[in-house]
Amino acid sequence: SDNSEIQNPGRKDNSGRSLLCNIPFLLMTVGNIPFAMAIYISYTYLPSMAVQSGLSFSDASFLISVVGISNSVGRLVSGWLADLKWTSALGITIITTVAACLFCSLLPSGHHYWSLLVLTAVFGFIISSGPTVSTPLLVDLLGIQHLNTAFGILTFARGLAALVGPSAAGFILDTFAADFSLPFYIASALFGVSAFLHFLIWCVNRKASIHRDGYTAL
Numbered sequence: 169s170d171n172s173e174i175q176n177p178g179r180k181d182n183s184g185r186s187l188l189c190n191i192p193f194l195l196m197t198v199g200n201i202p203f204a205m206a207i208y209i210s211y212t213y214l215p216s217m218a219v220q221s222g223l224s225f226s227d228a229s230f231l232i233s234v235v236g237i238s239n240s241v242g243r244l245v246s247g248w249l250a251d252l253k254w255t256s257a258l259g260i261t262i263i264t265t266v267a268a269c270l271f272c273s274l275l276p277s278g279h280h281y282w283s284l285l286v287l288t289a290v291f292g293f294i295i296s297s298g299p300t301v302s303t304p305l306l307v308d309l310l311g312i313q314h315l316n317t318a319f320g321i322l323t324f325a326r327g328l329a330a331l332v333g334p335s336a337a338g339f340i341l342d343t344f345a346a347d348f349s350l351p352f353y354i355a356s357a358l359f360g361v362s363a364f365l366h367f368l369i370w371c372v373n374r375k376a377s378i379h380r381d382g383y384t385a386l
Contacts, residue, residue, distance in 0.1 A: 234292065
């Protein structure tokens with residue numbers, strides 16, 4: 169294999185270019201951008217929203233810890249679910265992203281400590297599945313041979329989203345309203361966009377499988 173890489177030094181570059189022409193992978197990459205933006209927006213503005221709802225600074229800060237703890241538990245559960253034969257990484261991603269869209273919009277409605285505690289715990293649990301099952305999803309879509317390159321591209325897209333998301337939400341907050349519930353409605357919409365793009369992956373794969381099943385072997 170080492171000799172083949174020496175004889176074909178551009179093989180890895182060609183692999184990267186071929187990924188950028190793969191529709192399901194492009195949809196997944198683009199779909200991860202609003203997903204990551206929504207996560208970092210909610211992380212950034214959760215304490216401020218809680219304080220605006222009447223919580224103390226210490227209780228509001230503790231909500232971030234609750235999200236982190238439930239997120240860690242959710243990663244274990246979603247990883248276990250992804251290994252089951254009757255589940256799929258794409259299905260888990262679509263369902264949990266829709267649920268994240270719902271719970272993110274409900275976070276501003278928690279005006280008491282315990283209600284916010286429950287909502288943030290469930291929210292942290294739900295959003296854990298996206299990063300956790302992305303690796304098996306990439307393998308399902310592209311095969312193990314493209315995992316390294318694909319994961320690098322995906323990580324770059326997530327990093328860009330993490331940089332832009334909170335800043336964009338802050339600009340909108342400063343421009344249109346001082347209500348800290350607004351970033352969560354923005355994040356909820358972003359989760360919805362991500363869920364729709366991942367659903368398009370299912371549609372593309374479904375159409376491709378129907379076309380393959382329609383061929384008759386010679």
